[in-house]
Amino acid sequence: MPYANKPRPYKKEYEQQKERGEHSFRMERQKARRTLDKKGVDRKGKDIDHTVPLSKGGSNTPKNWHLESVHANRSFSRNSDGSVKINKPKKKKPT
Numbered sequence: 001m002p003y004a005n006k007p008r009p010y011k012k013e014y015e016q017q018k019e020r021g022e023h024s025f026r027m028e029r030q031k032a033r034r035t036l037d038k039k040g041v042d043r044k045g046k047d048i049d050h051t052v053p054l055s056k057g058g059s060n061t062p063k064n065w066h067l068e069s070v071h072a073n074r075s076f077s078r079n080s081d082g083s084v085k086i087n088k089p090k091k092k093k094p095t
């Protein structure tokens with residue numbers, strides 16, 4: 001635990017996030033957490049996941065959220081050599 005014996009520098013972290021352009025993404029994630037907390041959803045030990053990923057054109061609305069276990073949300077499919085598999089869209093079968 002890096003901040004066990006000293007206070008966490010929140011202001012410094014905030015400025016660094018803004019410089020890296022991460023601030024708006026972090027605020028969107030926090031908005032999702034607050035929304036579920038207000039609804040009384042127990043999300044302990046769970047991650048909020050997007051049904052359709054934002055990178056694939058999904059929205060950041062409650063209809064596109066679902067809770068998933070931390071392991072399922074943060075794990076990746078791996079090849080036999082341990083490298084991460086590349087996600088490729090499935091090809092549609094000709095009709």
